[in-house]
Amino acid sequence: MPTFWLIACLFLMSAAGFILGRYRAVLSTGGEVRKLHSLPSYYGYNVALSTLLPALAALALWSILQPLVIDARVSGMISTDMNSENTSAELMMSDVQRVSEGLNIAVARNEMTNEEIRVMDADTVDLRSRLADLGIALGSEVRPEILTAARQHQDMTHAGRLMMTIVVVLLAIVGFARSYGLTDKDFRARNVVERCVFALLALAASLAILTTVGIVFSMLFETISFFGLHSWKDFFLGTTWAPNFRGDSELSILPLLWGTIYISLIALLVAVPIGLYAAIYLSEYASSSTRSFAKPLLEILAGIPTIVYGLFALLTVGPMLVRIFGRGSEGLLGLTWMTGATSVLTAGLVMGIMLIPFVSSLSDDIINAVPQSMRDASLGLGATKSETVRQVVIPAALPGIVGAVLLAASRAIGETMIVVMGAGAIAKFSTNPLEAMTTITTRIVSQLTGDTDFASPETLVAFALGLSLFVLTLGLNILALAIVRTYREQYD
Amino acid sequence: MKTSLDRHSGGSLLMQSTRTKRRNAAETRFKLYGIAAIAVSLLMLMVLLTTIVSKGLGAYQQTFITLQVELLEKKLDKKGNRNLTDIKKVSTFGYAPLIKASITETVEELGIVTGLKAKQMAGILSKGAAAQLRDYVIANPGRIGDTVQFRFLATSRVDGYLKGRVSRSSIENDKSIAPEHLDLVDSLIEAGLIEKTFNIDFIIGADASDQRPEAAGMGVSILGSLSMVLVVLALALPIGVGASIYLEEFAPKNWVTDVIEVNISNLAAVPSIVFGILGLAVFINYMHLPMSAPLVGGLVLTLMTLPTIIISTRAALSAVPPSIRDAALGVGASPMQTVFHHVLPLAAPGILTGTIIGLAQALGETAPLLLIGMVGFVASNAPDSIASGLLSPNSAMPAQIYEWAKRADPAFYERAWGGIILLLLFLVSMNLVAVILRRRFERRW
Incomplete structure (x- = not known):
């Protein structure tokens, strides 16, 4: 990978810059370090940073912008070439990209040479089957104009890469030369370096914003193009989820939302009572030795990866529920209510187990924050411990507990592996907890794994689902925080 | 009709009244509920662990x-x-x-x-x-x-x-x-x-096709997981520490800082699958990085673990008492020197503990990896260099387990449970290191 070596090269240059800069600074005073404005290493850092940073920034910027520019130019070429045909420019563009990528892979694996591609004629060479041999599936036969565009795309990418390497190396050399020239005993190297480090720190902090922006925009753009292909009315108000590849899919979020909420509800019905009672017992009744023994054990449950819970649901809890509620005369209760191991109850129960430590540790903190004086006052009036907890501690901690439950709900709605493995794949409105149902996260996974075509509504719907999920969980989190902030009583 | 006095009468110091009895019974019940809740949770933990061990050891x-x-x-x-x-x-x-x-x-x-x-x-x-x-x-x-x-x-x-x-x-x-x-x-x-x-082939071998569950192993996916964790470590630690230093030590109190702080706490609660969508849209569709590559997985997991690392690093930094900073500034250190020479080294054990816990979280995460294609049959053998380890398609331990759980042959289930034992061993040892670090180097001011 040339970019990898380019970066390695930049780091090498900057390391050399450090040594040279430091050496030159010491030399400028004739070896008397005391006469320097800053410590000698600051001069080294100055040269190293000015070699590395502009070059790295240029590299990052270029890699982000180059695909944009090339895509715009190639798609401009396509749309002027053949607006006569009835395919959308976007579809053609994705074809061009796949062909171009396929050719790159073919060259990288020595299956084709660059010359061969240059003279290739789409009418005579069956490019589709050749690329399919390499594991690159194309939606349709490669037409000549697409091959031309792909060749253009490839050429521009190569030229862009080359230019990027030159620019980046030049920038590194210029940065080095400039800072090396400035290195002198009176140069305020420490101030410069510190300002630079400060900027880097601020940049690191703003990456959080960048991530959020990235999340929102990456999903927003695809969601908008989804709503261009599929009516938003069906998505938000329809009642059926039935994707197919004939093009008349019904893609409505409502049945998925129902499945998500139903499963989360069962999970909360398991987790909230158990978690809350566990937290009350641990903070109000348990001796410190019980506490120090039980609390870490509970936290182990929180540290277990969700894939483990998913497997537990699929292979242990599901079959167990079938043995209880299903199998007719062979089952434990002689019922035939349940046929498959995946069901709302399976996923809900296991997710509930997963959420117990989450609820209990959050509630534990909140209950502990209620001042002891309130308990003492209640006990002093003759209330029993349980009356104190129920009538004084819980009401005082209620906003926090409600916040904790909402956070747990947001966790449950966004949980993926347990429902992918335990809930099933059937989208429907049903109130029977023993039936398989599906959730938003499950559908996101199934629409985006395997062969995906980013121009079809069946794939793009995953982004709309993702955005809805993001908004939903974010809303719950903000609501939880708002409740805690508004209703929290300040006791101290 | 009884008066309120009647209801309270009938008891003495030696004999409980009906009402006292009722209240005491309620008290006992309440306590029992608490014990039952703890017992149920611990029982679930036991059931989970015994299931894993009993079904997985066979592999x-x-x-x-x-x-x-x-x-x-x-x-x-x-x-x-x-x-x-x-x-x-x-x-x-x-x-x-x-x-x-x-x-x-x-x-x-x-x-x-x-x-x-x-x-x-x-x-x-x-x-x-x-x-x-x-x-x-x-x-x-x-x-x-x-x-x-x-x-x-x-x-x-x-x-x-x-x-x-x-x-x-x-x-x-x-x-x-x-x-x-x-x-x-x-x-x-x-x-x-x-x-x-x-x-031994289960631990060091590669995955095998549907027809040969007996030959399937975790080895290659362990390498995939390790290279992802390396990427996360190389990116999330410097970025996370940098962001925390800025927010804790230098950030001016203004709306920009507030926005960043709210953002970080919200990102910590974003479902992991959303990060998978981000990775698919940005790293694969837009930047054209190779599908199924541990590098992409590492980038996605970095974004996912950053909030965790930032939150714990900030806690570690703010635990360093102000007197340390005052003393350093007093003898003429610049604010930057104060932080890098004095505050950061003192906060290092806490930062490392938080980072290790963040890495453990990244190691066990599955959902985002499904979306960037790190699931599926990877027949290849162990990668031969660092670059190919990062860029060639690979799986990860949790994704490999998921893949086995999906297959039809029940012989793969045993391997999935066995894979979970390995995964949990990794997680337990990472958490143990974190606990030991905290015990040995934690300072109470």
């Missing part, structure tokens, strides 16, 4: 069949010149008769009576047996013509029979194995030719 043992195979020259090297290109022309089909001959001979020697034909008898061996033979011959062409002892993997059905998963009644509808096979296996066990031993 670390595998059934092997020892056979003497005569490497016939006329089959493997017709020209007799030991030329490797000629030897390589013989495909695995050419090796199958050797195995059949060997197993027939063994059965005859031992005097075992069976109604099976030679081809059927070879059905107790893994489908990879011929390939194993071929690899050996290509590696040692000089042994052609000799009789060599081999340890072949038994098929997953035979393996299941030795582990108690498969029985004569459970194979009634199974086409790939018949009760006669099990009779043969019983006789071979008596003869000491079939044995169950520790299976």
